[in-house]
Amino acid sequence: MSCCDAGAMSVQDALNTMLVQITPVRECVTVSLANSQGHILAEDVLSPLNMPPFDNSAMDGYAFRFAEWVDGQTLAIAGTALAGQPFTADIPAGACLRIMTGAQVPAGLDTVIMQEHMAQTPEGVLFTQPPKAKANIRYLGEEIRTGDVVLKAGSRLHARALPLLATLGLSEIKVRRRLKVAIFSTGDELKMPGTPLQAGEIYDSNRYGIEAMLNRMGIECLNLGIIPDDPAQLRDTFIQAAQSADAIITSGGVSVGEADYTKDLLLELGEVGFWSVAMKPGKPFAFGKIRDKHFFGLPGNPVSAFVTFYQLVQPALRKLAGEITVAPLRIPAIAEHNFRSAKNRVDFQRGLISVNADGLITVRSTGAQGSGMFTSLCAANCFVIVEKDVPAGSSVTIELFNEIVN
Ligand SMILES: Nc1nc2c(c(=O)[nH]1)N[C@H]1C(S)=C(S)[C@@H](COP(=O)(O)OP(=O)(O)OC[C@H]3O[C@@H](n4cnc5c(N)ncnc54)[C@H](O)[C@@H]3O)O[C@H]1N2
Numbered sequence: 330m331s332c333c334d335a336g337a338m339s340v341q342d343a344l345n346t347m348l349v350q351i352t353p354v355r356e357c358v359t360v361s362l363a364n365s366q367g368h369i370l371a372e373d374v375l376s377p378l379n380m381p382p383f384d385n386s387a388m389d390g391y392a393f394r395f396a397e398w399v400d401g402q403t404l405a406i407a408g409t410a411l412a413g414q415p416f417t418a419d420i421p422a423g424a425c426l427r428i429m430t431g432a433q434v435p436a437g438l439d440t441v442i443m444q445e446h447m448a449q450t451p452e453g454v455l456f457t458q459p460p461k462a463k464a465n466i467r468y469l470g471e472e473i474r475t476g477d478v479v480l481k482a483g484s485r486l487h488a489r490a491l492p493l494l495a496t497l498g499l500s501e502i503k504v505r506r507r508l509k510v511a512i513f514s515t516g517d518e519l520k521m522p523g524t525p526l527q528a529g530e531i532y533d534s535n536r537y538g539i540e541a542m543l544n545r546m547g548i549e550c551l552n553l554g555i556i557p558d559d560p561a562q563l564r565d566t567f568i569q570a571a572q573s574a575d576a577i578i579t580s581g582g583v584s585v586g587e588a589d590y591t592k593d594l595l596l597e598l599g600e601v602g603f604w605s606v607a608m609k610p611g612k613p614f615a616f617g618k619i620r621d622k623h624f625f626g627l628p629g630n631p632v633s634a635f636v637t638f639y640q641l642v643q644p645a646l647r648k649l650a651g652e653i654t655v656a657p658l659r660i661p662a663i664a665e666h667n668f669r670s671a672k673n674r675v676d677f678q679r680g681l682i683s684v685n686a687d688g689l690i691t692v693r694s695t696g697a698q699g700s701g702m703f704t705s706l707c708a709a710n711c712f713v714i715v716e717k718d719v720p721a722g723s724s725v726t727i728e729l730f731n732e733i734v735n
C-alpha cells in the first residue's frame with residue numbers, strides 16, 4: 330500500500346515490523362481430537378494410513394473382471410460383499426459379486442457396475458449398457474499414501490480439518506498451548522453496560538468486540554475491565570497484565586490528550602515500537618512491550634479499536650500463537666457509488682457486497698463511516714479498501730470479513 334501521513338507508518342510496514350519481532354509460543358500440549366477445534370498444530374501431521382485403506386466400491390452394484398465381459402452374457406452372482414463385511418471366498422471365472430458402496434473389492438475383480446446399469450435374469454445379471462474398465466472403484470491410497478503430510482505445522486484445526494484427522498484414526502493431537510491475552514479499557518468516562526450514566530459518561534463497548542474476536546481465535550482472554558485515567562492504577566494494571574498474559578491489549582489513551590498516559594508507562598515499563606499507522610480509522614495505534622510482553626494499544630474510538638484489532642493485532646496474535654500467517658484475500662469489486670479517500674491514509678471503509686444481474690460483484694457503503702459509529706460496521710460484510718478516490722462503476726479492492734467477526 331502507498332501513502333502516508335507524516336510520522337505514520339504504512340499499514341504494511343507496521344505489519345512487517347510487528348511480525349518480525351514476534352516469536353511463536355513454544356510450549357505444546359496434547360489434546361484429544363474432540364477438544365482440538367481452534368487449536369494450532371504444533372507439528373506436521375503425517376498420515377499413518379493409506380486413504381482409502383483398501384480398494385472399495387463407490388456404488389451399490391456388481392463387481393467383476395472386466396476382461397471376462399462378453400456383450401449379452403449373463404453373469405452368475407457368487408455372493409455379496411457389504412461395507413464392513415468383506416467377501417472372502419473365490420469368485421469363479423465368468424461370475425460377479427453383488428457389492429455395496431464402501432465394501433472391499435476382492436483382489437482380482439477390477440470393475441464395478443452400478444445396479445441401475447444391470448438387469449436381473451433367472452441366472453444372474455445382464456449388462457444393459459457396456460461397462461467401462463476400472464469404473465467405480467476407490468483405490469487403496471489414491472488420495473493419501475502412508476507418510477504423506479496431510480496438515481502442516483501451524484495449521485488451525487477448523488471444522489474442515491477435524492474430519493480429516495478422524496479419517497486417519499488420529500485421536501490425540503499435538504498443538505501449541507493456547508495464548509492468554511490481557512485486555513482492558515482506559516478512560517474516566519467509561520461505564521459498564523447495565524449501569525446508569527452520569528453527565529459526560531458513555532458505555533465501554535470496545536472490550537466486548539475484542540473479547541469476542543479473541544474467543545473466535547481460540548485465545549484465552551484475561552479481561553481486566555475498565556481502568557480510569559490514573560497513572561498509578563494504569564501502571565499497576567500493566568504490571569499485572571504483563572505477569573499473567575502473553576500479550577496485552579488496551580483501548581484508549583494512545584492519542585495526544587492530557588489523560589493519555591500509555592506512552593509514558595510504556596517508556597518506563599518496556600519499550601515503544603511505533604505509535605502511528607497511516608490508516609483510517611485507527612491512526613493512533615501503538616505497538617511496543619510491557620516488560621517482556623507484546624503490547625498493542627488500540628485507539629479509543631470504537632470502530633477504530635475494532636478495525637485496528639482486525640487488521641493489525643489479529644495477524645500479530647496469529648503469529649504469536651504459532652499459526653501460519655497468510656495475507657488476507659482481497660478481491661476487486663465494482664463500486665456502486667463514489668468512494669472518497671482519506672488524505673494520506675488507507676481507508677478501511679465498511680461495505681456490503683452483492684452480485685448484480687450480470688453476475689459481477691459490486692460493493693456499496695453501509696452508511697456513515699465515523700470512527701465512533703458502529704451501525705455501519707455491524708451492517709457490513711467487508712472492508713472496502715480505499716487508497717484513492719474511486720468513481721462509481723470503477724474497481725475497488727474489498728476484503729470479506731473472516732470467521733472471527735461473523
Ligand atoms: N489532537 C488530536 N486529537 C486526536 C487525534 C489526533 O491525532 N490529534 N486523533 C484522534 C483519533 S483519529 C482517535 S482514533 C482518537 C484516539 O484517542 P485515544 O486512543 O487517546 O482514545 P480516547 O481519547 O481515550 O478516546 C477516544 C474516543 O473513544 C471513546 N472511547 C474510549 N474508550 C472507549 C471504550 N472502551 N468504549 C467506547 N468508547 C470509548 C472516548 O470516549 C472518546 O470519545 O483520538 C482522536 N483525537
Ligand code: MOO
Nearest residue numbers: 610611612633700
Ligand atoms: O484513527 Mo481515528 O481512529 O480516525 O478515529
